[in-house]
Amino acid sequence: MEAFKQHKGLVAPVDRVNVDTDAIIPKQFLKRIERTGFGQYLFYEWRFTLDGKVKEDFSLNQNKYEGASILVSRANFGCGSSREHAPWAILDYGFKVVIAPSFADIFYNNCFKNGILPIVLSEEEVETLFQATAKQDGYALHIDLEQKIISDNAGLQIQFDLDEHRRQYLLQGLDDIALTLKYEEKIAAYEKQQPAI
Amino acid sequence: MSKTLYEKIWNNHVIIEEEHKPSIIYIDLHLVHEVTSPQAFEGLRLANRKVRRPDLTVATIDHNVPTKDRFNIKDPISKQQIDALSRNCKEFGVKLYDLHDVDQGVVHVMGPELGLTHPGKTIVCGDSHTSTHGAFGALAFGIGTSEVEHVLATQCLHQAKSKTMEVRITGELKPGLTAKDIILGIIAEHGTDFATGYVIEYTGEVISNLTMEERMTICNMSIEAGARAGLIAPDETTFEYLKGREYAPTGADFEQAVQQWNELRSDEGAVYDKCIQFDAAALVPQVTWGTSPGMGTDVDKVVPDPAAFTTENERKAAEKALEYMGLAPNTKMTDIKIDRVFIGSCTNGRIEDLRAAAKVVKGYHVSSHVNAMVVPGSGRVKIQAEKEGLDKIFIDAGFEWRDAGCSMCLAMNPDYLEPGERCASTSNRNFEGRQGRDGRTHLVSPAMAASAAIKGKFVDVRNWDFL
Numbered sequence: 001m002e003a004f005k006q007h008k009g010l011v012a013p014v015d016r017v018n019v020d021t022d023a024i025i026p027k028q029f030l031k032r033i034e035r036t037g038f039g040q041y042l043f044y045e046w047r048f049t050l051d052g053k054v055k056e057d058f059s060l061n062q063n064k065y066e067g068a069s070i071l072v073s074r075a076n077f078g079c080g081s082s083r084e085h086a087p088w089a090i091l092d093y094g095f096k097v098v099i100a101p102s103f104a105d106i107f108y109n110n111c112f113k114n115g116i117l118p119i120v121l122s123e124e125e126v127e128t129l130f131q132a133t134a135k136q137d138g139y140a141l142h143i144d145l146e147q148k149i150i151s152d153n154a155g156l157q158i159q160f161d162l163d164e165h166r167r168q169y170l171l172q173g174l175d176d177i178a179l180t181l182k183y184e185e186k187i188a189a190y191e192k193q194q195p196a197i
Numbered sequence: 198m199s200k201t202l203y204e205k206i207w208n209n210h211v212i213i214e215e216e217h218k219p220s221i222i223y224i225d226l227h228l229v230h231e232v233t234s235p236q237a238f239e240g241l242r243l244a245n246r247k248v249r250r251p252d253l254t255v256a257t258i259d260h261n262v263p264t265k266d267r268f269n270i271k272d273p274i275s276k277q278q279i280d281a282l283s284r285n286c287k288e289f290g291v292k293l294y295d296l297h298d299v300d301q302g303v304v305h306v307m308g309p310e311l312g313l314t315h316p317g318k319t320i321v322c323g324d325s326h327t328s329t330h331g332a333f334g335a336l337a338f339g340i341g342t343s344e345v346e347h348v349l350a351t352q353c354l355h356q357a358k359s360k361t362m363e364v365r366i367t368g369e370l371k372p373g374l375t376a377k378d379i380i381l382g383i384i385a386e387h388g389t390d391f392a393t394g395y396v397i398e399y400t401g402e403v404i405s406n407l408t409m410e411e412r413m414t415i416c417n418m419s420i421e422a423g424a425r426a427g428l429i430a431p432d433e434t435t436f437e438y439l440k441g442r443e444y445a446p447t448g449a450d451f452e453q454a455v456q457q458w459n460e461l462r463s464d465e466g467a468v469y470d471k472c473i474q475f476d477a478a479a480l481v482p483q484v485t486w487g488t489s490p491g492m493g494t495d496v497d498k499v500v501p502d503p504a505a506f507t508t509e510n511e512r513k514a515a516e517k518a519l520e521y522m523g524l525a526p527n528t529k530m531t532d533i534k535i536d537r538v539f540i541g542s543c544t545n546g547r548i549e550d551l552r553a554a555a556k557v558v559k560g561y562h563v564s565s566h567v568n569a570m571v572v573p574g575s576g577r578v579k580i581q582a583e584k585e586g587l588d589k590i591f592i593d594a595g596f597e598w599r600d601a602g603c604s605m606c607l608a609m610n611p612d613y614l615e616p617g618e619r620c621a622s623t624s625n626r627n628f629e630g631r632q633g634r635d636g637r638t639h640l641v642s643p644a645m646a647a648s649a650a651i652k653g654k655f656v657d658v659r660n661w662d663f664l
Contacts, residue, residue, distance in 0.1 A: 016517070017510050018389060018489045022628040027609045031261070031274040033235035033281050035342075045630045050616060074510055076390040079423065080626060081607075082325040083233065084341035105393055105425055106325060106339055113343035163357075165218045176343070177246070180221055180351040183213055187353060190212050190223055191250075 001115050003173035007096050007143045009069030013059050013133045014043070019073050020080035021107060025089040038085055039092030064137045070097040072129045077118075078107025087114045097143055099150075101126050112166055115173065117145060119160050128156070145171060199464035201361050202430050203396045206336040206461070210319050212353060219357040225318040227348050228304050229256035229291065231282040232609070233323030237346035238285040249352045251290040255313060258282060258295055259303045260609045262602035264572050267296055275610070289349075302575020302601040305329040305543035309413065310577050312442025316431035316458040321348055326543045326625065327426075328419040332412035333439075334431035334461045336396070339420065359425045360470040362395040363463075366403040368478025373659035375553065376411035377545060377623070377642035379403070380418040381483035383475050385493035392424035395471065398463060399429050403477045409438040410549040417544045418625050421490040430462040484530050484655055485627050485640040487518035492627070493640065494530065496657045502526035521629055522637050523617070531655050533639070537620040538569035538650040539632070540643055541599075542606035545623035546574025548581050550643040554623075555587040557647035560664030563595035564653030570597035570612070572604040596650070608632045621649040 029041040046058045054061050060068075071090065077100040078086060087110045090098065098111065099119045111118045121129075132152065133139045142151050145167060150158045168174070180187075200208070213221040227250075234256070241247070248254060261275040270276040279296075286293035294301045300311060305326055308314050314330045320337035321327060323345040330337035340354070348354055366379060397419050404412070412429050419427030436455050439445040446454045463469075481495035492515070494501065503515035503526065519526065524533070540546075540554050551571065563569045571591050573579035579601055582588055588598045605612040606624035614620055614636025623646050627638040641649065644658045 015513075017514050020489075020626075020628045022607075022626070022631050026630050026634070027607050030232050030609065031272070031278050033239070033278060035236045035239075045634055050634065076393070076423065079389060080325065080420075080628060082323060082339035082341055084236075084323075084343060087341075102390060102393065104390070104423060106341060110341035110343065113341060176347050176355060177244070177350045180347065180353050180355070183221060183353075186212050187221075187223070187351065191352075194223070194225070 001173040001175065004096070004115055004117055004170040005145055007069070007117070009096065009140060010065065010067055011070045011072055011129065011133050011139050011141050012065035012068035013130050014071060014073045015059070015130060017074040018076045018079055021078055021083050021086040022080055024078070024086040025083065030083060030085050035088055036092060038089035039094065042089040042093040067094070069094050070099065070141055070143070071095045072099045072126060072133065074126070075101045075123070077103050079104035082106045084110045084113070087111050087116050091116055099126065099129065112169055113176070115170065117143065117170060119143070119150070119162070121158060121160060125158055199467040201463040201467045201469060202334060202398055202428055202461055203336065203359070203361050206317055206319065207358060209317065219355040221353050222319060222356050224321050224348050224352055224354055225253060226313060226320045227254045228308055228320065228322035228327070229254060229345070230260060230304050230322070230324060231258050231278045232260045233342050234285065234345055235278060235281045236342050237323070237349055238289065240346040241289070241349055246350045248289040248291060248349045253352060254291045254349065255308070256282060256286050256291050256293045257301055257304050257307055260603045260607065262296065262600070263610050264599035264602050264604050264612055267600050271611070299576040299580070302578065303543045303546060303603055305413070305417065306546055306574030306578065309333065309409070310442070310575055312439055312445035315439065315445070315454070316435060317461050321354065325420045326417050328424065329413050329417040329543055331416040331419065331427040332409060332429050333435055334428060334458070336426055336428070338426040359396040360394055362392055362397050363469040363472040364397050364399050365472065365474045366399060366401040366477050367474055368403065368476045370403055370477045370480070371659070373482060373644065373661070374477070374480050375642040375644060376407055376414040378480055378483045379475070379477060380415045381485065381490070381493050381640060382480050384418065384422050384491050385483065386475070387422065387473065389421060389489050389491040390423040392419065392422040395424055396426045396428060397422065397424045398469070399427060404429055405432065408549060409434060410547040413547065414544055418490070421625060431458045482642065482645050482658055484645065486522065486524060486530070487515065488521055488627055488629050489514070489518070490625065490627060490640060492518055496530050496645070496655055498530060500524050500526055500528045500530065531657065534619070534654045535567060535621045535639070535649050536618045537614060538567060538646050539572070539605040539620055539622040539624065540570070540646050541572030541574060541604055542624040543574065543603070544625045545643050546572060546578065548578050550623065551578065551582050551587050552585070554643040554647035555590045556663060557644050557658065557661055558594045558596070558651065559590050561594055561651045563650045567650050567653050569595065569650040570599055572599045573601050575601045594651070605632050621646045621655065
């Protein structure tokens with residue numbers, strides 16, 4: 001996996017609580033057997049009308065958010081289905097960072113497996129970012145994962161918290177399976193004392 | 198030191214535990230289905246890895262399966278996904294219950310039915326409703342596809358220890374009320390993220406008195422509360438359910454297993470990180486009105502007014518939900534007319550659910566403007582229901598009687614709502630588009646769904662005139 005150290009990019013808002021993974025990637029697009037190509041279907045039913053026309057009022061369809069790579073949203077982002085197609089779609093669309101006051105467990109975990117950084121900020125800090133994206137076209141943030149700092153050009157600086165293991169995981173772009181296989185002997189020893197089903 | 202049930206199962210499965218790192222835990226059972234596994238198998242192939250324990254891995258096909266004319270899969274991409282699972286299982290030596298197999302079904306229905314789910318096991322599946330298996334006192338949870346690949350390759354998982362929460366159900370469950378109403382009621386009261394970061398253990402006399410099917414309904418929707426998993430301590434009801442099932446231990450092994458399983462309960466004085474209580478005595482049949490499982494209320498109440506919500510985010514969410522659902526504030530829940538009824542899913546597609554629905558339906562006919570269907574959770578459920586004549590009750594009443602699959606719970610197969618259609622559904626999620634684009638889902642119990650089918654609108658099933 002590609003290592004994640006620093007990131008600078010345009011911020012796009014999706015102003016809803018409880019954004020579920022069905023909304024992020026509707027089920028009709030889960031039938032592919034590849035990991036790629038899901039970006040075109042991201043938030044599909046919010047981006048397009050029934051007859052496939054672009055919904056102008058949805059934030060990601062507005063010109064000023066074109067090319068955004070940092071997504072900011074509300075509490076309990078990524079709830080519902082465990083589908084990893086959700087982070088695949090987010091990544092494939094071009095987002096590298098998602099910021100919200102809280103994330104659902106499985107989605108949060110899935111992000112790290114795909115080199116996406118999910119950042120938890122307070123409700124107030126997230127509100128500040130929403131207001132900044134509304135006020136200023138081309139509002140961008142700089143994310144420094146080494147220092148765990150988010151900053152903008154106007155002097156905003158927010159220190160964020162992240163589990164150290166997860167931080168290292170992204171910084172080094174680690175491969176979980178290879179890590180686990182280093183413990184082969186211990187796994188085999190454990191298996192010896194377990195009955196089969 | 199006193200331990201909770203969760204801590205006991207956890208301790209039994211830790212292989213590596215280091216400070217400030219997630220632990221590596223062993224997985225006893227890995228369930229696999231066609232939607233979240235193709236990329237995982239592909240990953241194995243690319244890295245030239247094998248499935249470490251094909252004997253602990255069991256696959257079935259459920260999400261894409263047509264429930265009518267099931268071998269005629271018209272959607273070529275669905276077919277491709279189903280074929281991919283068959284190929285992968287063959288190549289990697291994994292047992293597959295396919296469409297020709299009588300045990301095929303929704304993975305969380307057929308797994309327990311086969312006796313694969315045992316107390317104390319760690320169970321994962323690339324599916325959030327894996328929490329269902331917690332009803333047996335197994336630590337069971339959903340994982341993403343990268344983790345599916347990890348478990349296939351290593352039979353282990355990196356996992357941080359969760360916090361523990363006791364949800365104690367007090368009072369007595371009144372007639373007409375079901376396990377579905379309990380879990381919908383809890384989520385309506387506490388929200389869809391009150392258990393994020395926790396494993397819930399459901400306790401109390403109400404829980405002890407529930408059947409395995411009912412316990413599975415409750416644990417199933419733990420994920421809708423944000424929980425990592427739901428647990429219920431195993432007891433005689435659990436052992437009785439398991440006895441004689443294909444993958445359950447037999448003879449002396451079974452007796453020995455029961456002895457071990459009996460240890461799997463939270464010790465007296467064990468400390469949970471959080472405890473909440475829920476009063477079942479005050480419970481009224483639940484119906485959701487919005488687009489999140491927490492947006493629910495009592496059937497004898499009205500659709501809430503968004504203006505009554507305290508925070509702006511809640512208000513906005515309620516406004517958006519009502520707009521999507523095509524509902525006006527203060528509409529009586531019993532005035533909401535429905536177009537479709539779906540009885541099935543890993544939440545409520547088991548034999549008891551069909552019995553409860555059939556009891557309501559018997560002697561009545563589905564309302565003329567309603568299209569209703571029953572989708573058994575597995576091939577075995579279907580056969581059992583037919584043995585009991587439930588199929589006839591449903592068919593005579595005007596229901597469609599289908600084959601097993603996930604069906605309109607997530608509408609990946611040909612069963613889905615048309616735009617604007619309103620459905621009384623026994624499934625688990627009322628998200629926008631979940632049952633079909635612009636479809637409107639109301640989550641209810643099987644008895645409530647059945648009565649809604651007959652009357653064409655929601656009715657309070659506590660007043661039902663059983664014929």
